[in-house]
Amino acid sequence: MDEPPRSARPQAVLFACELNSVRSPMAAGLFRQLAGSGVYVGSAGVRKGELDLFAVSVLDEIGIDIARHKPMTFEELEDWEGLNFDLIVTLSPGAHHKALEITRALAVEIEYWPTPDPTASEGTREQRLDAYREVRDQLMRRIKERFEWRPGGNE
Numbered sequence: 001m002d003e004p005p006r007s008a009r010p011q012a013v014l015f016a017c018e019l020n021s022v023r024s025p026m027a028a029g030l031f032r033q034l035a036g037s038g039v040y041v042g043s044a045g046v047r048k049g050e051l052d053l054f055a056v057s058v059l060d061e062i063g064i065d066i067a068r069h070k071p072m073t074f075e076e077l078e079d080w081e082g083l084n085f086d087l088i089v090t091l092s093p094g095a096h097h098k099a100l101e102i103t104r105a106l107a108v109e110i111e112y113w114p115t116p117d118p119t120a121s122e123g124t125r126e127q128r129l130d131a132y133r134e135v136r137d138q139l140m141r142r143i144k145e146r147f148e149w150r151p152g153g154n155e
Contacts (some may be wrong), residue, residue: 007059008111009020009039009147010085010086010087010109011039011040011086012038012039012040012041012042012085012086012087012139013031013039013040013041013042013085013086013087013088013089014041014043014044014077014083014085014087014088014089015027015028015031015042015043015045015047015089016043016044016074016088016089016090016091016093016095016098016099016105016127017043017045017046017086017090017091017092017095017115018045018046018047018049018091018092019042019045019046019048019049019071020044020045020047020048020071020072020073021049021050021051021052021053021055021071022052022055022117022118022119022132022135023055023091023092023115023135023139024043024044024045024091024095024115025043025051025066025069025071025128026055026058026059026086026139027043027089027091027115027139028041028042028043028066029059029064029066029069030059030136030139030140030143031066031143031147033047033063033064034143034147035118040085042075042077042081042085043069044072044073044076044077045071045073045074045095046070046073046074046092046094046095046098047073048071048072048073049071050071051066051067051069051070051071052119054128054129054132055118057129057132058132058133058136061133062128062136064147066087074098074099074102078100078102083103083106083108085108085141086108086109087108087109087110087111088108088110088111089110089112089113090101090110090111090112090113091113091115091124091139092114092115092117093114096110096112111146113139113142115135115138115139116131116133116134116135116138118132118134118135
């Protein structure tokens with residue numbers, strides 16, 4: 001059976017990681033800023049953690065506010081609004097396996113973007129923030145590349 005064509009501009013995108021507290025909320029915030037209101041974006045985790053204040057801080061540095069993000073699991077998301085996404089982008093191995101497991105019977109595209117966990121960084125506050133900035137910038141590059149956004153406009 002042929003694979004469905006890879007959609008450059010899906011209508012609904014879910015970003016997923018382990019705790020829905022760092023990587024996936026950062027990716028969703030970045031995507032939301034680039035996509036505007038034309039695409040629905042969500043985020044979820046294998047387990048529910050607490051929103052990481054370093055993640056909030058490094059997105060705030062570039063004018064993105066994720067401070068009101070409420071971490072949720074795949075199951076909570078499914079119960080609350082369903083898994084009606086065209087694309088699920090997983091950022092950790094655990095999230096990738098979970099996404100494959102819960103979408104077996106759904107027509108959804110799943111992509112795995114290995115993304116380091118900045119919470120493992122050590123050092124001064126500034127050194128730790130730098131690890132989060134690296135993840136933020138990596139996610140921004142990957143989103144722009146994957147969804148073909150160029151400087152000067154999204155169209």
